[in-house]
Amino acid sequence: MHFALFFALPATSLFIRLLLGAHIAAGTIALLAGLVPMLGHKGGSLHVRVGRLYTYCMMAVAVTAVLLCVFQPLTQSRLFLTGVAVLSFYLSFTGWRAARRRSAVLPAADLALGAISSLVGLLMVGTGLWLQAIIFAFFGGLICLFAGLDTWRGLRAQPVLSLEPWLFRHFIRMGGSYISAATAFIVVNVGHWLPTEAPHWLRLVGWLAPTLLGSFLISRTVRRYRARLQTGSTLDVKSA
Template sequence: MPTIETVTLGAHIAAGFLALFAGLGAILTEKGGRRHRRFGRIYVGSMAFVAGSALLLFALAPTPDRQFLALIAVFSFYFVFSGYRVLSRKRPADGPAALDWAAAGLLCLAGLGLLAMGALGLRDGSSFGTVLVVFGGISAVFGVRDIREFRTDESEPRAWFFEHLTRMGAGYIATVTAFSTVNFLFLPTVLRWLWPTLVGTPGIFLAIRRYERQFGTADG
């Protein structure tokens, strides 16, 4: 008879695959269109389940591997969560809610945890410590950055759009990373974890530049 742990793990994997395809659908469809929003809702919902099930798996078996999985889940989902939440703050008068503050604080804690695990790994001669330090540093930087921005009222008219694009893009990089680490076993460990970031980050910047030019033309 399946246990709670095996059922949770199976559902976790299924939700991860759903997020992978829904996120791609959101990327390929017209921004702001009905299909884009539909794919986006599926993506956010499936990533929320992935994060929640990762935390449950850690609670059921608090091993070092599950601890790492839980921290990565917090890291990954925060970008999706913040990318979704920014849509509710399109107007400068719409400030962050308590939920936004709590999520940013949790990301900072997750970042510190990943940095600590990475430092210990590097001390013990593990090259995987580099991966943990990279993700921990990204978590801490974005968490502190968001908290600082929450304390200011300054916002550009289309800042929400670029924040949404950046955060959802970063969240999808994390989704692809999870798929890569499990399936691309032919790659060296560090490369298996970091290639989505190395490829996806320039892609996000190119998309930002494209829409900056598009909006600039429209405004002109």
């Protein structure tokens, strides 16, 4: 598929090269920064600062991905990257906000973000079906699912004093965001890393490895902190 939705600037234009450079730079910084809070000590000042940097970088990745979609002819690859970028941003931002708020009750700004993101997800679903880009529609559906549930729960939630709701939401959302970003990075570049005669199943590893490894790390972290909560241990978790 090669379809011009709004504009069709060539890849050699200065504007597109600047956008692409900013997109790659923000994505690279996010992938490197995300390793620090994920693998390092939880709750320290370094965790807080680098986690904030990761979230801001994912915001830049999403914005530049959408602009590249608008100003370049659409391809399946471009739509895939845009869908991943928007989903990764939403997960990272809501995970970061969970640590800042430390509450199950969403303030008005977060409810508005959830509602707007739900509309964006619906637009992605409609656009993906129209262009027969099923993966793009799939990511739009995931955004609708997360944002819709966030909005519904935010409207119904009561104040919760326990660390558990926001703490696990923080771990799972930030981890899910990193899994999505890492998968996109590997899928886009695996063709350059592997020799031409490499078996096809090696490319499938690029799709599955981040999810398998990331899910293991997230579940291990959740189990460890749940065990500490059950034993009444003090958690060293600071505001993000």
